[in-house]
Structures are given as structure tokens and as C-alpha cells.
Amino acid sequence: MIPLIGLSVYREQARWGVWDQQADLLPSAYADAVSATGGLSVLLPPVDVPGAADAVVARLDGLVVTGGADVDPARYGAEPHPRTAAWRPERDAWESALLDAADAVGLPVLGVCRGMQLMAVHAGGSLDQHTPDLVEHEQHSPGGAAFGSVAVRVSAGTRLAGLVGDALDVSCHHHQSVREHPGFVATARAEDGTLEAMEREGGRFCVAVQWHPETATDVGLLAGLVRAAASYGQGRG
Template sequence: MNSVTNDPAGGTVRRPVIGICARTAPVTLQGSELTVSLALQSHVAFLSQAGCTPLLLPLLPGAQDLVGRLDGLLVPGGPDLDPVLYGQDAHPATRAMTPDADRTELALLRAALDARLPVLAICRGMQLLNVAHGGTLHQHLSDITGHDGHRPPAAAFTLGRHPLKLRPGSGIAGVLDEAEPQTACHHHQGVDRLGAGLTATGWAGDGTVEAVEVTGHPFAVGVQWECGQTPDRRLHQALARAAGHPKN
């Protein structure tokens, strides 16, 4: 599916449609307490500026049926995944779970992968990508790493910065294309056992997996850092380019 916009030359331009998995959150608007479905505005703006039409996808039953109308999927950050999905009990630090939405999002992601749609999975999205392939998660990384650098303790939202080691020749290395990339992360969970059919292609210095790719897929990339919380648009642009190509 492509959306259509007017071309300055008088014709039409078909813009790839990229689904963005919605998050549900309470907000205060004009003095009223509301619960809304939302997406980070930078995801919307970066994809639009890259020539795509972003489409917000509320995580309701049957969301996976929309895959045939999409040209790509972005799975953003969000709350902790229900550990039942990967066969564990909840750690005391695991919180804000949304089990029904988790299962809907998992079905949507699997349908997108089966359809060979380009996928960009960010932070929680990368963790979901790992779980979708049978992998497991460390539920509280500081228990493993001995530090809180991936989610710095602070009153305000603060990004952790870490040098990033990328696998030479990987898709993510080609997208970032720089000698000394860094993460900009905010997460307390991460990949434990890597799922079958995934290749780890990026790591922090402490060994935390920071990027994965679906083996044999044209473009299905997961990154653990907060892509969208910085001005860096390269991954959104890569998703847009992949979505403009015919699926095979």
C-alpha cells in the first residue's frame, strides 16, 4: 500500500506507508485526565521527512490484519514485556507491563516479518524482536553488568552514552557508517539468549547486545538505543529506503 501526494510537476508521488505501533498513556489535556494512543513525534516527523506516510497502529486484536496495507513497520520503545512470553517470572524491577498489548504487538511483528516487510525495532521493540524468535531477556541489566549506565538514575529522562562496536559488513554498520558510533540509550532490560534466526551485530563495551538483524531478511533491524530521542535520522531513512523497494 502507498499513499498518494501531489507532485510539484503535476503528477502524483506514491509514498510508502509505515505503521508505527502505538503506545497507550495517561495525559492531562485542558484539565481533563485522558488515556490516549500515541507515538513519539520524532518517529512521525523523521519518516514523513524521509518520504513516507506514518500510520499509527493501536494495539487492538486483529492489528496484524493491517500488514497487507503497509510497506514497513516501526516498533518503538515502551514498557517492559510480560516475562511470561519468554518463560520467566517477573523480576521485582520489571514493571508497567501490558500483557494484552504485548501479544497483539507480537502477532503484528510476526505477520510483518512473514510478509517480508522492512522492520525497524527500537529499544523494547528490539527486545520483542528477540522474544519473537524464541530468545529471552535479562530483566534487570544492572544485575548482570554491575552498573546503571544503560539507564542513568536521574530525576529527568537521561540517556546513557556508550561506545558501540559494530559487526563489520553488517546492515547496521552500513547505515551508521562511522568509525566510533555511540549509543544513546535508556533501558534496564536487554537480550539474554539470542533468538534463533537473529544475528547480533552491535554491542556496548560491557557486552550488552545493542543491535540485532533477522538473518536473511532484506531489512529487519533491532537497536537497543533510543533511536528517535536524538536528531540522528539515519535508521528512519534506511527504513524508508527499504520500504520503497518491492518486497520479494
């Protein structure tokens, strides 16, 4: 059985060929990484239909909440920082519904960048809306389409450490970061103290990272998700 991995996607104005219109899209690196580690990906555009998230999750073996725009600060009771921009309420709502459905059945989940932030907020946590205000540098998001290279330390004995080791350099592109994460254990930090990963304790694969594992040669995180998804699918029958 090839595990089916759902990938949440952007809904943005986009141009290709003769077209300039709203489109559902995602960098192909995500699907490529899923395929490279033995999974089959399916894109999950925002849907505002009662019961849609439950119906989708019932057909999935794993879920990746992908990167993207800032989470709406209203979701964690905050006023927008001047640098907070371009949040997408329909995507926030859809991914939150997917997480509710995933939690209900124990579906394996991986959060990437914005995905980690959305998972923390969904759990009742909050964000620091502009990390450079705290760390006084732009290393986590150097600007434009460039990724920052950040050294992270992983907590020993965690699921994350079993997947990527105790230290690694990662590709980051985030100007926000998780402040509070109820229900999750902090599992990796950058040298400046920024939280770079978290996971739930227990047997379920529920891991989130601030970096972009889909861009790296080492796809240990995606491989771990796909293995967990294969086990989940076999157990489901």
C-alpha cells in the same frame, strides 16, 4: 510513492487540556524522523480483533516496533524481577501479531529499544530483566527522562554497519537487554558487552536496536527502513 510506515504506540493514562483518560500516544520524534527521511507514518494502537494485524500489514510498506514498557516475563517463561514493571499484555499481543503478519509477507521492520526486546522474545528468545545486575552500572538508563550516552561497536559487513558505520555513540534508555535471539545475528555491542543491535540475515530489512535512533541527528536507521519500505511498496505494486 511515499512509503507508509506503521508505528506501534503506547496505550496509557494521560493528561492534556481538561482531559485525564486512556490515550494512544507516542513521542512525536518517531513521526518526525520518518517524515525527515521521506516516509509517511501511521499510528497503530493495540487492537484485539482477529485478522486485524494482517489487514494492517497489507496496507503498510514498513513497520517500526517502538520503545516502551517492559515485555511481560511470562512470554519467555520467567518470573518477574523486582525491577520489572508496568508490562502491557495487550501491547505485547498486538505487536507480536504485527510481527507474525510482517514475517508472512517480508515487510521491512525496525525494532527500537523495547521493540528489539519484543522481537527477540517473539522469535523464542529471552531477556536479562535488569542489565545493571550484570554490568554494575546505570549508564544504559540513568533514570527519569534522561537518555544515557553509550558507545557501541558494530560488526563489519552487516546491514547495520552499512547504515551507521562501525562505531557510534547512541542514546539509550533501557534497563533490560536481550539474552537469547534465535534467528537473529548480533550486530552491535556496548563496551560492557551488552547486546545493542541484531538483524536477520538475507535480503529483507529486519533490524533491531536497543538505542533510540529517532532522538539523534543521524537518522541513518530510519532512512534505511524508509528506503527498504519504498522498494517493498514498489515491488508490491
